[in-house]
Amino acid sequence: MIPDKSRSSSVSFRIFKDRFFYVCVCLMASLTAIPLIWIIWEVLKKGYRQINLSFFTEVAPTTLEAIKAKNAGDLIPGGIANGITGTLIMVVIASLIAIPIGILGGVYLSEHRNNRFSSLIRSLTDLLQGTPSIVVGIIVYFWVVKPLSSYSAVAGSVALAIMMLPLIIRSTEETLKMLPGTLKEAGLALGASYTSVVLRVLIPSAFGGLFTGILLAVSRVTGETAPLMLTALGASAVNWDITRPTSSVSLLIWQFYNDPNLVDMIWSSSLFLLVLILILNIIAKSVANKWRIQ
Numbered sequence: 001m002i003p004d005k006s007r008s009s010s011v012s013f014r015i016f017k018d019r020f021f022y023v024c025v026c027l028m029a030s031l032t033a034i035p036l037i038w039i040i041w042e043v044l045k046k047g048y049r050q051i052n053l054s055f056f057t058e059v060a061p062t063t064l065e066a067i068k069a070k071n072a073g074d075l076i077p078g079g080i081a082n083g084i085t086g087t088l089i090m091v092v093i094a095s096l097i098a099i100p101i102g103i104l105g106g107v108y109l110s111e112h113r114n115n116r117f118s119s120l121i122r123s124l125t126d127l128l129q130g131t132p133s134i135v136v137g138i139i140v141y142f143w144v145v146k147p148l149s150s151y152s153a154v155a156g157s158v159a160l161a162i163m164m165l166p167l168i169i170r171s172t173e174e175t176l177k178m179l180p181g182t183l184k185e186a187g188l189a190l191g192a193s194y195t196s197v198v199l200r201v202l203i204p205s206a207f208g209g210l211f212t213g214i215l216l217a218v219s220r221v222t223g224e225t226a227p228l229m230l231t232a233l234g235a236s237a238v239n240w241d242i243t244r245p246t247s248s249v250s251l252l253i254w255q256f257y258n259d260p261n262l263v264d265m266i267w268s269s270s271l272f273l274l275v276l277i278l279i280l281n282i283i284a285k286s287v288a289n290k291w292r293i294q
């Protein structure tokens with residue numbers, strides 16, 4: 001038998017250890033949050049000045065327009081309409097390419113978990129997910145830009161779609177793994193074909209996880225710059241022709257960075273991009289909580 005005094009000291013030590021590690025975890029979490037809070041504060045402080053109606057409806061200003069506005073003490077005219085439309089076009093096209101392929105790939109990996117070919121695809125997916133975005137841009141440059149003899153929104157969309165694929169495939173696979181096996185068995189027992197069970201039972205049941213993975217993939221590629229520099233190149237005007245060079249918000253930020261007279265536009269464009277990605281992540285989290293698999 002352990003004496004009461006020893007047992008009491010042992011319990012007290014465990015309580016102290018528990019509280020000590022709890023404080024350490026809270027402290028480390030706070031330290032990681034400090035840079036994020038600082039970045040958000042800097043972007044808000046320096047970016048809100050340029051946010052107005054023209055910021056969303058007009059194209060990026062020229063250096064001469066920026067110099068005239070600065071000399072007059074006014075805000076820099078113009079906005080990022082060409083970047084917003086270009087980002088929208090390329091993300092939509094990339095989603096149309098990546099979502100069907102990613103979901104079907106995830107379904108295959110989920111249904112054939114121990115298959116040798118599935119293991120190969122899973123390894124290639126993990127490898128692709130860790131590939132630097134600039135490498136993807138170089139590959140798409142030789143695959144699409146060179147054959148078309150032109151930078152274009154199509155080439156940029158292909159690069160973004162390649163970057164979206166790994167996240168969609170793995171999120172689809174993991175979500176389908178969480179579904180109870182009796183769900184598929186019940187569908188097959190009722191006489192439905194395997195294809196019908198997958199398309200009408202499994203995928204709808206896993207909608208929350210699939211939608212969350214898609215939104216996270218979209219939010220990841222929305223701010224990409226490196227692959228678009230080698231594929232979409234950029235444009236000074238709003239361009240709806242997907243076979244011609246197209247701008248994006250991230251490309252405009254890079255363009256503003258290279259012009260000292262347009263520095264103010266960097267913060268405003270960054271604020272817009274930050275808020276857009278934040279909204280996408282909030283929506284993804286809300287959908288995941290609402291459609292959580294029990």
